[in-house]
Amino acid sequence: MTDRNIPDVFAPAKLGPITLRNRIIKAATFEAATPGALVSDDLIEYHRRPAAGGVGMTTVAYCAVAPEGRTEANQIWMRPEAVPGLRRLTDAVHAEGAAASAQIGHAGPVANEASTGLPALGPTRQFNPLGMRMVRGATLADIDRIRRAHGDAARYAVESGFDAVEIHFGHNYFASSFLSPKINKRTDAYGGSLANRARLVRETAQTVRDAVGGKIAILAKLNMDDGVPGGFWLDEAVQVAQWLEQDGSLDAIELTVGSSLLNSMYLFKGDVPLREFAAAMPEPVRTGMKLVGKHFLKSYPYKDLYMLEEARQIRAAVRMPLVLLGGVTDRAGMDIAMAEGFDFVAMARALLREPDLVNRIETEPATRSLCIHCNKCMPTIFTGTRCVLVTPGTHP
Template identity: 60%
Template sequence: MTPPTPVTADPFAPATLGPVTLRNRLIKCATFEGRTPDALVTDDLIDFHREVAAGGVGMSTVAYCAVAPEGRTDRHQIWMRPEAMDGLEQLTAAIHSEGALAAAQLGHAGAVANSVSNRKAALGPGRIPAPMGMSLTHKVDSDDIARITRNFAEAAKIAVDCGFDGLEVHCGHNYLLSSFLSPLLNHRRDGYGGSLEGRARLAREVLEAVRNAVGDQAAVWTKLNMFDGVGRPGPGRGGKPWSGFNVDAACATAQLFEADGHLDAIEPTAGSSLLNPMYLFHGDAPRKEFADAFHGPMRTGIRVGGPIFLKHYKYRDAYLLPLARELRKAVSLPLILLGGITDRASIQTALDEGFDFVAMGRALLREPDLPLSIQNDPSTVSRCVHCNLCMPSIYSTTRCPIRDGEVPDPLSPAGQRN
């Protein structure tokens, strides 16, 4: 295999992603901010992204922008509709005013949706558990598939009309498109199941619809699972597949996407919001805090099942790189490396290995100005300690509890930056 070609020596130089140019190669990744209580943009959400944009990223990604009301993890999330447009326009204008571009993560939560909160059935490739609503999903039929594909296209057009420069189509974490890809979750016998080509059909049709809706008005990429965190990431023994979506299937899917020609990039990700969420995050598993974020049976269930559902994975910088390397070998599309990007060394490692952009999440919750700090002082070390206490905060207002003074800072005072 030919080694990847290094992308650039300077991650802070302008870089092109499809039809748009970012001021650098750093992207604020999609993280639900919990600042939309009425499913509409608020001043709080605008201030959040303005601060991140002012902190030096090249692009800030707004999440979660559901394409349909039943596609939200709960009713407080934005769903893309005409009533949301005024706020979305104000949001993109605020991001642009700080010199960054704005991206919208478009998705349908599928079985991860809370049917009780949404007052609509969660959807899946079949009748599978939807734990947030303590129910089973409705198996989507051909009419549902046509509507959902149309919903993605309409949401994409709304996003572009509101000033978004990039669109990330969510195909990870066992949300709807990802659940169709999973052989564990998708047992359909029609054209949307069975072989990998069948299981990838819905995602491919959605990506085509999104691209047709926006043309070259925005960059389009997908967040694609490399491994669901179920079974093992490699091939099965004796040619038999493991139960979850693995890296070999991800590489084959990425090749299908590339051949279709609708994408400007892929952002590799991992883990399952249904089955194994901590595989994406690595670091501490705050089981008590997760349980405390819920009430009733859900709280009890998390307390009892936490050690199984919220597993601990040791943190290391660029922890998704070993899997992402396989995807880098499989396709020539630009790739955005996610997972443990916290300093100049991890950024440079990604670029040296042929990744075109990097995405930051938790580190920006701790320090929104981390990109500028790294640019001004390459020896800068992130103050994120990977405690993951920010994760349970998504059910109220997504934040770093250490930054907000809710818990002691383990780096203070010796680790404080001046």
């Protein structure tokens, strides 16, 4: 790209049928603020703060498309009872000048059967080391029901005033687990070849497009690799991105990595808060975490823009809009993303520490994030997601 056509990250930008005030998206980070699987005032404030702090769009996570598709019983699942609260949330975000996106998906083998009381579903029967239970292999009827449920969830998102939905095709959740040759051992039309393993992703995206047309923007969070030997990898991700572009079902893809089931730290990079995770767990999981947790929570060094090298290969293979995630913390990183041809950037942990960071970067481009990538925010997903280094009540 030349200097003349490198976009300004703070200029308004089209995303499908909507226009964002800038190219910065608050990425989905589970909030742990939905008691009874409904919106709370805390959830509204959680998203109002970064909206007031300058992001172009904030992403509500996680909105399950079916009750068994949750990783925790109090997570929202999209149904009529959830709409009034979600409407209050989108109204609050809109009042601050930002757009609102709902991350919709099904946790699949990552779902917590012990919490929800409902069977976790995956491509094939397997053991879930997180829930210490077996995952049931989804039937063709299950696959069809969950696919259609994504369309229903998108319609509820429209009714709730969302400007966009982000379909969760990452982290070995339901659709992502079908992409993985390590997890998906099916021998029918949804297993085996990449074309078959990608069938569910493509059908789900098209179902959402058919459900909402051009009323709202449709994004998908897509794994570039699982970070697991024998899992979904970049060469296959390039092909899946090309198929999704050819299908025309999406307005943008947000690129991600890692497996919530088998290698969660591959997504986050930085310190491993093993002691904090153990303290947040009930017994006997707490003791097990202390004894063998280091084998499940592997350490990966943090660097800014840590997904850029892989994301470049997707960028070279498709023309559709892409969102760069991972270590976006300052204006320099944002400008690099724009110069590399990405259309949007997404921020997560840095905004937990400083919800007003975007406004401050716009005012003073040399502003540095205070996030130290300690990842001690991760265990707070059980009690209310937050930066543990921030004094309560000090957010703008």
